[in-house]
Amino acid sequence: MGRMPDITTEQGVYVNPAGEFTRDQRYIASRITRDGRDGYPVEAGRYRLVVSRACPWASRAVIVRRLLGLEDAISMAIAGPTHDKRSWTFDLAPGGIDPVLGYERLQQAFFKRFPDYERGITVPAIVDVTTGEVVTNDYPQITIDMSLEWRDHQRPGAPELYPEALRPEIDEVNEVVFKDVNNGVYRAGFAGSQEAYEKAYTRLFDRLDWLSDRLADRRYLVGDTITEADVRLFTTLVRFDAVYHGHFKCNRQKLTEMPVLWAYARDLFATPGFGDTVDFDHIKRHxxxxxxxxxxxxxxxxxxxxxxxxxPHGREALGGRPFGDGTPPGPVRADEVVPREHTAEG
Structure with missing residues (x-):
């Protein structure tokens, strides 16, 4: 009988055998701005956003792009739900080649700009179509810049996701949610020791309890409209029962057993721009x-x-205006619709 292949040599290793998982936070810091100070000016049609619907970090960019109506300004390439240790691939595209970039793998855009690039090939990433080179994979900055730098290309009625008056509070909430929830589920799932796992588990559920208290009498995390903070929390909550509860052992409770957060998540899910971007099949397969x-x-x-x-979630009783003085986005573009069988309606 032949030796079984070691799948981890192809897929990569995620658990830290030394104990606590630490995320590499070193991303390509180049930014696309109005003044083009990094060499990448805002320009409709010049850039391609590469995402996977499986990835919570990429899903933030998918949601924000749709809420702001930037589909015509920034095209989007959707990678498949799985990857090997080398890179995400465009296996969903005809022939496995992205039709705009001409690439089989996202890795090619990174190597085009940085031939010796040694860090992770991550999504979301924005690629300069004119050169085929990656511009940035700095996912927290990508969505902020969509709100601020791309304002001239946003749809009429686009919401204020990062309003100036609320930025300090949004930043404060985002910081603790990232540490304890967004990344907290990974710290539990990729822990290599019982001690590291239990530490992450405790921090995660303590923060979820804090969020439940915060949202008990307010519809959204900051202010009375949807903001960047809600987008960042939603992409973790929508994956909680499907993957984090079992796969990452985040199992004190399911999301469906946390009444406030479950209702809050359903409220966002029903909001155009959120649930209509979620692909549960890709999430689980990844x-x-x-x-x-x-x-x-x-x-x-x-x-x-x-x-x-x-x-029904009943959160309308708390007031709030999802889009503030703006309006909901229109229907999803035909080429970006999530297959019905991959949705909650499937």
Whole structure:
């Protein structure tokens, strides 16, 4: 009988055997700005946003782009839900080649600009179509710049996701949510020791309890409209029961067992720009197929039941105006619609 192949040599290793998982926060810091001070001026049609619907960090950019109506200004390439340790691939595109960039792998755009690039090939990433080179993969800055630097290309009625008066509070909330929730689920899932896991687990659920208290009598995290803070929390919450509860052992409770956060998440899910960008099939396939050091069989769970996402949430009673003085985005572009069988309606 032949030796079984070591899948981790192809998929990569995620668990830190020394204990606590630490995320590499070194990203390409170039920015696309109105004044083009980094050499990348705002210019409609020049840049391509590369995402995977599986990735929570990329999903932030997908949501913000849609809420602000930047589809015509910034094109989008959707990578497949799985990748190997080298790179995300464009296996969803005809022939496995992105039709705009002409690339099979996102890695090619990184190497085009940085031939010796040694860090992770991550999404979201923005590529300069004119050169084929990556511009940035600094995901927190990407969405902020969509709100501020791309204002001239936003749709009429685009919401203020990062209003000046609320920025200090948004930044404060985002910082603790990132540390304890967005990255907290990974700190639990990729922990290599019982001690590191339990520390991350405790921090995660303490923060979720704090968020439940905060949202008990207010519809949104900061102010009375949707902001960048809600986008960042939503992309973790929408993945919680599907992957984090079981795969990452974040199992004190399911999201469906935390009444305030469950209602809050359903409220956002029902808001145009949020739930209509979520691909549950891609989410599950990514985590369970790629993280083979956690899930060696690669078996993707059949559940959970997603129908609850479509049930009434009752959060309208708290007031608030989702888009403030703006309006909801229109229908999803035909070439960006999530397949029905991958949604809560499937």
């Amino acid at each position: 985590y369970y197929e790629v993280h083979r050091d956690i899930n060696p069989t690669g078996i993707v769970p059949a559940g959970p039941d997603l129908s609850g996402w479509l049930t």
